[in-house]
Structures are given as structure tokens and as C-alpha cells.
Amino acid sequence: MTQDTAILLIDLQQEDGFPLPRFDNVIKNAAALIDCARSRNLPLFYTRHVNDALGRDLAFGEPVDAQGRPTTYRAGTPAIEIIDALAPQAGDVVIDKQRYSAFHGTHLAQTLKDQGIKRLVVAGVLTDVCVMSSLFDAYQHDFQLVLLADACTATTLSAHYSALFILSNWLYGLEIFSVEQLLRSWNNQPATSVLSAEPDHLAHEPEAFVQTIARFERELAAQR
Incomplete structure (x- = not known):
């Protein structure tokens, strides 16, 4: 981890129109990430999805x-605000977006x-929509990318894991x-991750989806 690293937090807002599995864990893990990033003076960038209140340019x-x-993320409503437990502080950057x-x-x-940022550490929601779209665009802009699997979620776990596999x-x-393993790596402790080094390395047939999730989780949790 170097000083050319920034944290990008995608749409961790109060909008409650989508039931999100494991969202309490996402908030807890994102809070741990934010606290550690602040202690290391890493810049934090938040995004908010904000739709014009009158429906213009949707x-x-x-x-x-x-x-x-x-019907969602309407400007001028509490729905667009960042969740209190993760709220930005002075010096953080908040980016409003309409896509x-x-x-x-x-x-x-x-x-x-x-700002000289070359590496982005990304968390947020939804894994299969705004997180995935942002990561693909960040890749096209030549940023080095880290994604925190347990600080993201989607409306279903199948959508969450499908997005993780496509991205990887x-x-x-x-x-x-x-998040736990990333913080271990920042503290120069042994840590594990899933690194994308070759195309389609998590390819599987539909009937093997559950087994691929289990293999993926084992790789994330294994100690090296």
C-alpha cells in the first residue's frame, strides 16, 4: 500500500428501496476500512447516485x-445522503452522479x-450495477484496482457473486x-486475495455455481 492509493466508496446511501443481504456486514466492514484509511491519511472519495427531483436528464x-x-435516489430527499455510520468528513470528496x-x-x-492516484480500493453497492460499472470504467482509465468483496453487496447473493466472478x-x-485480509496486508502481515492474472479463471457451468462460490470464499479466507 502506497501513498498513490485512494479509497472509492460507491453509493453507500440511505436509499432503502432495495433489500440488500448482508448489508449490516457491509456497513461494518466499510467502517473498518474507512477508519484504517483515515489513520493512514489515504484520500476518500464517495459517490452518491442523485436523480433530478423533477425527472430531468434521467x-x-x-x-x-x-x-x-x-422513484429512487431523488434529489432533495434523505435517500441520497450517505449512511450516518460512514458519513464523509471534512477533506473527503463527494461525487454526485446520474448514471x-x-x-x-x-x-x-x-x-x-x-492527485497522483494510481490505485483504487473500491467498496459499495450494488456489486452488479454501480460497483461493476465503475470498476470497468476505472480499468479503462488505467487505474490499478482492489475490490473488497465483503464491503459490497447486491439485491441477491447470486447477483453479488456473479458480478465478482465477471470482474475477476x-x-x-x-x-x-x-476487508480483514486487506488490513492485514497494510500491516505487513500474511494476507490472501484472489488475483486476476489470466482470462476467465473462474469460468464454470451453471450447475457448478455454488461450488465456485465456496472455492472463491476459501481462497479469500485462506492464510498464506
Whole structure:
């Protein structure tokens, strides 16, 4: 871990329109990450998904109510605010976005590069939507990437793991940690991760999905 590293926290907001399994654990793990990052003076970047309150410039097909207002992440409502337990502090950067990716229509990439950031440690929700979109865009911007599997979740665990496998299969150099293992590595202790070094390394047939999840979790938890 070097001083060209930043933390990117995706859409950890109060919006409650989606039931999220393991979300309490995600909050706890993200809080541990944030605390450690602050102690090491690593910059923190938060994103918020914010839809215009009147429904202007929404993504095609964005759900709206009878008045044409977005039904989720509506500007001016508590739903868009960061969860209290993870709230930004003075000096943190908060990026508002209107699309899934943290990089689409924002100045995030240039802001990171202006600060000399080369490596992003990513957590947040939803794994299969905004997290995945942001990671693919970050990869195209040539950032080195770390993803924290237990500081992310999706509306179902199958969607969460499917996204993790897709990302690990195709973002070369992506390293997936648990928060505990990442913090161990930052403390120069033995730690384990899943590193994407070759294409499609987690390929499996549908009937092997559960077994692949188990193998993936064993690799994340194993001590080296």
C-alpha cells in the first residue's frame, strides 16, 4: 500500500428501496476500512447516485412516479445522503452522479490523476450495477484496482457473486480481498486475495455455481 492509493466508496446511501443481504456486514466492514484509511491519511472519495427531483436528464427507462419524478435516489430527499455510520468528513470528496458509473459525466478520473492516484480500493453497492460499472470504467482509465468483496453487496447473493466472478475474470490485475485480509496486508502481515492474472479463471457451468462460490470464499479466507 502506497501513498498513490485512494479509497472509492460507491453509493453507500440511505436509499432503502432495495433489500440488500448482508448489508449490516457491509456497513461494518466499510467502517473498518474507512477508519484504517483515515489513520493512514489515504484520500476518500464517495459517490452518491442523485436523480433530478423533477425527472430531468434521467437515464432511459429510469422508473418514475405518476408525476414523472424518479422513484429512487431523488434529489432533495434523505435517500441520497450517505449512511450516518460512514458519513464523509471534512477533506473527503463527494461525487454526485446520474448514471451507474462513478466516471460517467463526472470529473472523478481527472481529479484522481491530478492527485497522483494510481490505485483504487473500491467498496459499495450494488456489486452488479454501480460497483461493476465503475470498476470497468476505472480499468479503462488505467487505474490499478482492489475490490473488497465483503464491503459490497447486491439485491441477491447470486447477483453479488456473479458480478465478482465477471470482474475477476476480465479485469486483469484486479485483486479481490476481504476487508480483514486487506488490513492485514497494510500491516505487513500474511494476507490472501484472489488475483486476476489470466482470462476467465473462474469460468464454470451453471450447475457448478455454488461450488465456485465456496472455492472463491476459501481462497479469500485462506492464510498464506
